[in-house]
Amino acid sequence: xxxxxxxxxxxxxxxxxxxxxxxxxxxxxxxxxxxxxxxxxxxxxxxxxxxxxxxxxxxxxxxxxxxxxxxxxxxxxxxxxxxxxxxxxxxxxxxxxxxxxxxxxxxxxxxxxxxxxxxxxxxxxxxxxxxxxxxxxxxxxxxxxxxxxxxxxxxxxxxxxxxxxxxxxxxxxxxxxxxxxxxxxxxxxxxxxxxxxxxxxxxxxxxxxxxxxxxxxxxxxxxxxxxxxxxxxxxxxxxxxxxxxxxxxxxxxxxxxxxxxxxxxxxxxxxxxxxxxxxxxxxxxxxxxxxxxxxxxxxxxxxxxxxxxxxxxxxxxxxxxxxxxxxxxxxxxxxxxxxxxxxxxxxxxxxxxxxxxxxxxxxxxxxxxxxxxxxxxxxxxxxxxxxxxxxxxxxxxxxxxxxxxxxxxxxxxxxxxxxxxxxxxxxxxxxxxxxxxxxxxxxxxxxxxxxxxxxxxxxxxxxxxxxxxxxxxxxxxxxxxxxxxxxxxxxxxxxxxxxxxxxxxxxxxxxxxxxxxxxxxxxxxxxxxxxxxxxxxxxxxxxxxxxxxxxxxxxxxxxxxxxxxxxxxx
RNA sequence: CGGGGUGUAGCUCAGCUUGGUAGAGCGCUGCCUUCGGGAGGCAGAGGUCACAGGUUCAAAUCCUGUUACCCCGACCA
Numbered sequence: 001x002x003x004x005x006x007x008x009x010x011x012x013x014x015x016x017x018x019x020x021x022x023x024x025x026x027x028x029x030x031x032x033x034x035x036x037x038x039x040x041x042x043x044x045x046x047x048x049x050x051x052x053x054x055x056x057x058x059x060x061x062x063x064x065x066x067x068x069x070x071x072x073x074x075x076x077x078x079x080x081x082x083x084x085x086x087x088x089x090x091x092x093x094x095x096x097x098x099x100x101x102x103x104x105x106x107x108x109x110x111x112x113x114x115x116x117x118x119x120x121x122x123x124x125x126x127x128x129x130x131x132x133x134x135x136x137x138x139x140x141x142x143x144x145x146x147x148x149x150x151x152x153x154x155x156x157x158x159x160x161x162x163x164x165x166x167x168x169x170x171x172x173x174x175x176x177x178x179x180x181x182x183x184x185x186x187x188x189x190x191x192x193x194x195x196x197x198x199x200x201x202x203x204x205x206x207x208x209x210x211x212x213x214x215x216x217x218x219x220x221x222x223x224x225x226x227x228x229x230x231x232x233x234x235x236x237x238x239x240x241x242x243x244x245x246x247x248x249x250x251x252x253x254x255x256x257x258x259x260x261x262x263x264x265x266x267x268x269x270x271x272x273x274x275x276x277x278x279x280x281x282x283x284x285x286x287x288x289x290x291x292x293x294x295x296x297x298x299x300x301x302x303x304x305x306x307x308x309x310x311x312x313x314x315x316x317x318x319x320x321x322x323x324x325x326x327x328x329x330x331x332x333x334x335x336x337x338x339x340x341x342x343x344x345x346x347x348x349x350x351x352x353x354x355x356x357x358x359x360x361x362x363x364x365x366x367x368x369x370x371x372x373x374x375x376x377x378x379x380x381x382x383x384x385x386x387x388x389x390x391x392x393x394x395x396x397x398x399x400x401x402x403x404x405x406x407x408x409x410x411x412x413x414x415x416x417x418x419x420x421x422x423x424x425x426x427x428x429x430x431x432x433x434x435x436x437x438x439x440x441x442x443x444x445x446x447x448x449x450x451x452x453x454x455x456x457x458x459x460x461x462x463x464x465x466x467x468x469x470x471x472x473x474x475x476x477x478x479x480x481x482x483x484x485x486x487x488x489x490x491x492x493x494x495x496x497x498x499x500x501x502x503x504x505x506x507x508x509x510x511x512x513x514x515x516x517x518x519x520x521x522x523x524x525x526x527x528x529x530x531x532x533x534x535x536x537x538x539x540x541x542x543x544x545x546x547x548x549x550x551x552x553x554x555x556x557x558x559x560x561x562x563x564x565x566x567x568x569x570x
Numbered sequence: 571c572g573g574g575g576u577g578u579a580g581c582u583c584a585g586c587u588u589g590g591u592a593g594a595g596c597g598c599u600g601c602c603u604u605c606g607g608g609a610g611g612c613a614g615a616g617g618u619c620a621c622a623g624g625u626u627c628a629a630a631u632c633c634u635g636u637u638a639c640c641c642c643g644a645c646c647a
């Protein structure tokens with residue numbers, strides 16, 4: 001491809017509303033343009049990347065025996081009514097009506113359509129198991145689309161649905177998809193982790209999310225430095241500390257703390273180590289009253305874990321200040337376990353504390369030197385906090401490291417949620433109808449593009465992993481318009497590279513070198529060759545890989561082989 | 571949905587307080603010079619100042635309404 005025949009719409013400055021680096025770079029590199037909030041066009045350069053991601057996903061899904069099909073983007077309301085989701089999906093489902101006043105929606109996912117299709121097509125256990133996938137545009141009317149393509153309303157997704165006669169077969173395909181996803185993200189050249197995920201309302205069955213690791217990720221994930229264990233921080237278990245709490249060495253004392261409203265104040269004004277403080281959080285209880293949850297001052301309450309306690313009201317909700325004062329007689333900032341008039345659950349790490357400080361349940365006073373047993377009965381103990389870096393791994397191997405991740409894939413075992421609602425059955429060996437068991441497996445194809453940039457960029461622009469770069473190599477002739485000899489040499493190599501099947505971009509614009517360098521670095525082409533008169537005199541070209549800062553002189557003769565070797569070495 | 575902010579040239583923004591008929595830098599077109607890290611000069615093109623109404627002799631500027639977009643929060647995955 002020649003730049004003079006290609007829409008290379010690079011921008012010097014990114015539009016002001018682009019917040020994260022991938023969004024800025026995708027706009028600056030001319031990959032995407034916005035049509036409306038969360039809705040984008042892909043320019044030729046961006047589409048090349050998207051297609052490369054798609055091709056890898058498709059190849060690996062095919063290799064795993066999945067069959068590609070394509071389902072409609074517009075779906076009839078009847079199917080959603082059948083599964084019950086027409087009423088339950090909420091405003092994220094964009095509903096539309098046709099000229100005959102019939103209801104439809106723009107598909108945010110395709111469980112209904114595939115289940116409808118398969119219940120008609122699959123009659124016998126002999127056709128199972130089967131796994132169908134598509135790569136298709138989805139629409140979710142997000143309340144707040146943001147971060148460009150990362151959290152768009154319209155996005156490209158690979159979604160797959162598998163069908164089985166029993167759980168064992170489902171588990172087998174699930175495991176196979178886990179392996180396939182691992183291969184896909186390895187081939188994409190991204191640093192990623194498969195993490196144990198929340199199974200949500202479906203419950204019970206296994207689920208994993210695949211996260212691309214990047215500082216800007218929306219999810220915190222915890223993984224072991226010594227094993228495969230990885231989980232969303234929301235789900236990672238905090239192991240109870242070993243051993244008994246240390247014996248009391250201090251007397252209980254009531255201290256005036258008029259200026260201490262927060263843990264930070266307490267630490268700063270009274271010289272208490274933060275690990276010797278306790279946070280008391282009040283939530284609504286299942287019985288209609290209030291419940292106190294205690295975590296150490298330096299820990300965070302984990303709402304997912306708290307919501308699982310039987311004593312906690314559903315949905316999980318913090319109590320208001322007025323309610324707290326009515327029940328306890330003191331406001332937030334002065335609460336603690338001593339003389340607490342409401343039920344209480346404490347985190348494991350709190351149960352292990354001694355000689356600690358907490359609110360006195362008296363306005364503007366704290367108790368210091370609190371010890372369980374002596375000053376307050378130890379209440380129920382549970383896992384209530386987010387894990388932190390350095391905690392022991394729940395599988396007993398190594399300690400936890402916390403990184404941020406971008407969710408790009410999700411696999412889970414659906415079971416019979418849709419097949420039973422929609423009566424999708426087939427006959428087993430005995431001729432009896434069995435409700436199909438299902439799994440589903442998604443990859444956010446367009447999000448992968450943004451995630452790859454979040455993980456791989458520098459201050460000059462994008463650094464594409466080789467497998468998904470829009471072009472593999474850039475040819476940059478300097479002052480080609482002034483030298484026919486240079487032009488001939490460039491054209492010759494360009495033709496040879498193309499004949500060798502290399503994805504090459506020839507910058508034949510009459511631009512100054514600085515402009516070419518800046519553009520090629522911005523759009524992230526992994527390899528570049530610079531042609532100059534001076535080099536030709538010496539029979540040499542300059543080669544540089546994208547992240548390097550040094551040029552390498554290579555002989556003009558055999559340049560194609562050299563490039564081939566460089567491409568292969570990545 | 572609640573709170574906040576912004577809409578002026580393709581992009582980044584000034585002008586608005588104090589009303590007087592539209593600006594800069596970058597980008598774009600042409601010519602000249604330059605030519606190894608986003609060059610310089612000259613000449614151009616390009617704007618219903620988001621939209622509608624109002625006040626006024628006069629509105630980008632003041633007032634009202636609408637709309638779009640952005641940020642924070644809640645929500646969702």
